[in-house]
Amino acid sequence: MKNRKEKNRTENVSVRLGMLFRKKKAAVPAFLLLIVLLCLLPQVTSLYIQRNLIMVGFYMVLGFSLNFVTGYIGEVSLGHAAFYAIGAFSVSLLTTDAGMGYWPAVVLSVLLCGLFGLLLAFATMRVSGTYLAILTLAFFYLVMNIIQNWEGLTHGVVGIYDIPAANIFGFAFTMKNGGYYYCILAYVLFSILITRLLIGSRFGRAMKAVREDPLAATMAGINNQTFRVIAYVLAGMLAGLAGTLYAPFCGYINYLTFTYNMCLMILVIIITGGRGTMKGVIVGSLIIAPLGEVLRGLISLFDSLPAEYLPDPEQWRFVIYGLIMVVMMRLRPQGILGGKSRLDYRMPAGLDKKEGNG
Amino acid sequence: MALLEMKQVLMRFGGLVAVDGLSLKVEEGEIVSLIGPNGAGKTTVFNTITGVYEITEGEICFGGERISGLLPREIVKRGVSRTFQNIRLFGKLRVIENALIGAHINMDYSIPDALFRTKKYRTQELTLHKKALEVLASIGLGEYVHEYAENLPYGLQRRLEIARAIMSGAKILLLDEPAAGMNPQESEDLMGFIRSLRDKGYTILLIEHDMNVVMNVSDRIYVVDYGKLIAKGKPEQIKNDPGVIRAYLGDVSEIMGEGA
Ligand SMILES: Nc1ncnc2c1ncn2[C@@H]1O[C@H](COP(=O)(O)OP(=O)(O)OP(=O)(O)O)[C@@H](O)[C@H]1O
Ligand SMILES: [Mg+2]
Numbered sequence A: 001m002k003n004r005k006e007k008n009r010t011e012n013v014s015v016r017l018g019m020l021f022r023k024k025k026a027a028v029p030a031f032l033l034l035i036v037l038l039c040l041l042p043q044v045t046s047l048y049i050q051r052n053l054i055m056v057g058f059y060m061v062l063g064f065s066l067n068f069v070t071g072y073i074g075e076v077s078l079g080h081a082a083f084y085a086i087g088a089f090s091v092s093l094l095t096t097d098a099g100m101g102y103w104p105a106v107v108l109s110v111l112l113c114g115l116f117g118l119l120l121a122f123a124t125m126r127v128s129g130t131y132l133a134i135l136t137l138a139f140f141y142l143v144m145n146i147i148q149n150w151e152g153l154t155h156g157v158v159g160i161y162d163i164p165a166a167n168i169f170g171f172a173f174t175m176k177n178g179g180y181y182y183c184i185l186a187y188v189l190f191s192i193l194i195t196r197l198l199i200g201s202r203f204g205r206a207m208k209a210v211r212e213d214p215l216a217a218t219m220a221g222i223n224n225q226t227f228r229v230i231a232y233v234l235a236g237m238l239a240g241l242a243g244t245l246y247a248p249f250c251g252y253i254n255y256l257t258f259t260y261n262m263c264l265m266i267l268v269i270i271i272t273g274g275r276g277t278m279k280g281v282i283v284g285s286l287i288i289a290p291l292g293e294v295l296r297g298l299i300s301l302f303d304s305l306p307a308e309y310l311p312d313p314e315q316w317r318f319v320i321y322g323l324i325m326v327v328m329m330r331l332r333p334q335g336i337l338g339g340k341s342r343l344d345y346r347m348p349a350g351l352d353k354k355e356g357n358g
Numbered sequence B: 001m002a003l004l005e006m007k008q009v010l011m012r013f014g015g016l017v018a019v020d021g022l023s024l025k026v027e028e029g030e031i032v033s034l035i036g037p038n039g040a041g042k043t044t045v046f047n048t049i050t051g052v053y054e055i056t057e058g059e060i061c062f063g064g065e066r067i068s069g070l071l072p073r074e075i076v077k078r079g080v081s082r083t084f085q086n087i088r089l090f091g092k093l094r095v096i097e098n099a100l101i102g103a104h105i106n107m108d109y110s111i112p113d114a115l116f117r118t119k120k121y122r123t124q125e126l127t128l129h130k131k132a133l134e135v136l137a138s139i140g141l142g143e144y145v146h147e148y149a150e151n152l153p154y155g156l157q158r159r160l161e162i163a164r165a166i167m168s169g170a171k172i173l174l175l176d177e178p179a180a181g182m183n184p185q186e187s188e189d190l191m192g193f194i195r196s197l198r199d200k201g202y203t204i205l206l207i208e209h210d211m212n213v214v215m216n217v218s219d220r221i222y223v224v225d226y227g228k229l230i231a232k233g234k235p236e237q238i239k240n241d242p243g244v245i246r247a248y249l250g251d252v253s254e255i256m257g258e259g260a
Helices: A002-022 A024-044 A047-073 A081-095 A102-123 A129-149 A177-199 A202-212 A215-218 A224-250 A259-274 A278-288 A291-300 A311-332 B043-049 B074-076 B095-102 B111-115 B119-138 B153-169 B184-199 B211-217 B237-241 B242-249
Strands: B004-013 B018-026 B031-035 B057-062 B080-082 B172-176 B203-207 B220-225 B230-234
Touching: A002 A224, A024 A047, A024 A177, A047 A081, A047 A177, A047 A224, A047 A278, A047 A291, A047 B220, A081 A102, A081 A129, A081 A224, A081 B031, A102 A129, A102 B119, A129 A259, A177 A202, A177 B043, A177 B111, A177 B184, A202 A215, A202 A224, A202 B111, A215 A224, A215 B018, A215 B074, A259 A278, A259 A311, A259 B031, A259 B119, A259 B153, A291 B018, B004 B184, B004 B203, B018 B031, B018 B043, B018 B057, B018 B220, B018 B230, B031 B184, B031 B211, B043 B172, B043 B203, B057 B080, B080 B153, B095 B119, B095 B153, B119 B153, B153 B172, B184 B203, B211 B237, B220 B237, B220 B242, B230 B237, B230 B242
Parallel strands: B031 B203, B031 B220, B080 B172, B172 B203
Antiparallel strands: B004 B018, B004 B057, B220 B230
16 A cells, blocks of 8 residues: 555656646756766766767667667667668778768768668568567678678678767867767657657657558558668668768777677667667666666676686676566566557647646 | 538348438538438448448449548548447557547658658658547547547447547548447437537438437438338428338328428
């Protein structure tokens, strides 16, 4: 009984918080304050923390990207890191071998990733469920194998060295000057913005309709394939954008930089946080992305033990992801913040308040 | 010219002929019912009209133009919309979102319009939100606009199906057993609502098992059994048609004389 009351209270708090954020007067300053705080963060944290924050940022963008396909269209993609890899390799090759400037290379790479998104959408047009998941996985291995074996273009197993730093107006990004941090922060905000703008529109509604009931969607006059393609292209471009920053951030990439584990991690992020929600992606990446580091930290507490007794954090990470997935699927399949909102639907501006309350 | 016309339509599933040479006409502004025992092929008729199945033989025309052979989404755009017997709402979406998705074909703004919240975007969204609220209120869902569709009780889900179909702006609505699962009061309300739709200019083709609804609301009735037309006419004629009674009750000669 008491427990129930407690739960009700927290629900009320979250509802009130949500309502607060819907009031322009409160939301705008709160949002600005949050941005200012996020901007100040690298000034007060160590490079180690900043590095982790940047990684969270990369995974957040990847999460928003996959969310279009898995969250809104409802198709599980097991190969999402392929777009990340294509973006990274494309920008690296364009800025090194082709000697192109960074931003033109980014634009080209993002477009290329969109094209691959289109390809994947067409390749998976008539399949669904498990077959689709397997096809997306095949897509990942196909891309990685091409990267590994097309020596003339991608330098094969050697990889690409000396990728020039990303820069803006000749001002090169480093960890020290926070360039990468601010850039990925901007990308995260950009992802949030386009998700919000699109998902609130007919495009988002149509995607969700396709997810909920493809036949009913068709009967409402929706061309299901159009919206699948839009979602895949957007997802490809967004993941590619993350890749174009990740390559110069690493400075060196090869075919082993992008792994199947990465694909899984992106999926775990949105499933943990809540498919088809924005707050789910944010919370999911905040929890999942730093997990490897947390584990490393925990294991290093036992440093005094002989090394052969210590588990390899890189390997154990995935045991934990697996556990998280199982627990989530059993207890909260909609994700931590997924499922139904307790807030009212947001009517468009200009609608009479009274009408909105029906 | 009839608004909707089926000419000698035959629908075969392997060895089973679900619709067998059916011809049917619906004039503009009419309420026409399609009745028949379970498994008679009524829902299949809706599926052929709306393009879910490609018909084996025959032709279906809407507004004088052939629609058989078109894709379902093209048929909706021509002005034919439907509800489903086994409710197919977008359960995890809100009532108003369901209604807005029904209006999908009435929006044509582009991705850039949505991203930059252009005037075109704002006007279309505002207009259709207004229309959705209006339609939902008129069908008695006014206080549920924010609710999630799957949380609605069964009867209200049926109404939402109708609301979603109306939102397409279709000329003709195909309603597949809208009164199923409703109590007598609810079906009474539904009848009133269906009549009010006709008064607003909609044409209605109705499948319904509730004879009270059918007899009261229909201008004309088509009766099918085993995919074949066995009777057509005004409610009074159908009520007393021996063939119809036989189809519904089996060959029970004693009650044949008693009428319905
Ligand atoms: N896709 C299909 N494949 C094979 N047979 C089908 C298919 N759809 C319908 N049928 C068959 O066609 C016949 C007519 O079915 P239909 O659903 O149209 O009947 P109905 O008149 O709507 O019945 P009810 O009153 O129970 O809704 C049934 O025998 C059914 O099994
Ligand atoms: Mg039926």
